[in-house]
Amino acid sequence: MRILVVLAHPLEESFAAGVAETIRRKLLANGHTVDFLDLYRENFDPRLTSTERARYFQPDYDVSEAEPFVRRLQQADGLVLVFPQWWFNFPAILKGYVDRVFVPGVAFDNDPAGGRLRPKLRNIRVLWAFTSTGSPWWIVHLYMGNPVRRLLKRGIAAFCARGLDFKLVNLYDMDRSNEEKRRAHLARVEMLVGRL
Template sequence: MKTLIVYCHPYNKSFNHAVLTAVKENLIQNKRDFNIIDLYQDGFNPIYDREELRLFHEGGTHDPLVKKYLTMLQGATTIIFITPLWWNSIPGMLKGFIDKVMKEGTGLSHTVSKTGIHGELTNIKHTYVLTTSTSPKFYLRLFCGNAIKKIFINQTLRQLGMQDRHWLHFGCITNSSLARRQKYLSKIEKYHFK
């Protein structure tokens, strides 16, 4: 069982980085094999240029990181996204990852037919999205349209074939106490990632 972590935060002293550390500790303690895609550290360019768009329908790319990332996705059985929510949605860097890496074509991330999109990443049996934000989870659900759950998790990731999707959120990050943060990190260290 291979786990892939997709980490999206530019600052290595952020709470998201502490969440990444807790996830890694969990996987090490449970003797799980894992790889990490660190979008900022890798210098991933999320911009979709003309050449990338031209190559899209051929399943091609001119970005070597796109090829590397797609291969990593195809080899994973579990995926864990770790990202902040900025302005009630995923950051542009993570959106660019989805836009550029998810290539149309048989054997890639998805195929398109007359009846819609068919996800090719069915090898990913378990999907986890770990987010942080200044807003509490109830606010995101009730007053912001629940976009992360409705669009990113239940539409985009489902359409790509990713299964058994879960959302864990740490809200009110700005005003959270050290004790509350430590309690959450302890929960992540003990969480049962399948």
């Protein structure tokens, strides 16, 4: 499979970068093709432009402003996202990636009658996300209702693709984790990715 791995973290030596590199190495070792997209290092501009927004509901949405990133998504069989959860959400650069790349005609078609979006990412068979959060699991799940999972599974996955393999893997309580816990998490990531 051709897997697009998207990393969203500003620090090159971050734990998220280590997770992304573990994923990249394991996928390559298993014979997959990896397109590694580091949003910060590739200077991705997350701001939806006024022209992009103005033509959002027009027929034949023009993807030219984000075309290289759109093309990479369209060429992938699987998408793996790696990011920290900040304020129980995506980092802004990843939210901007979704806003500018998962657009009409690429990720979905608008229903002219105003009904449900029609999924268009038939090429994507796998959507996995590897995240970390400073909060313990009970705050994420019981208090906040796991908003990142809902956004990815009920939103992006359901509205943009059909029948894909979805997985969210989270390291909780990252702010208080020690080296042993982080090493164990990396081993878990490698084991899971080895199943692809």
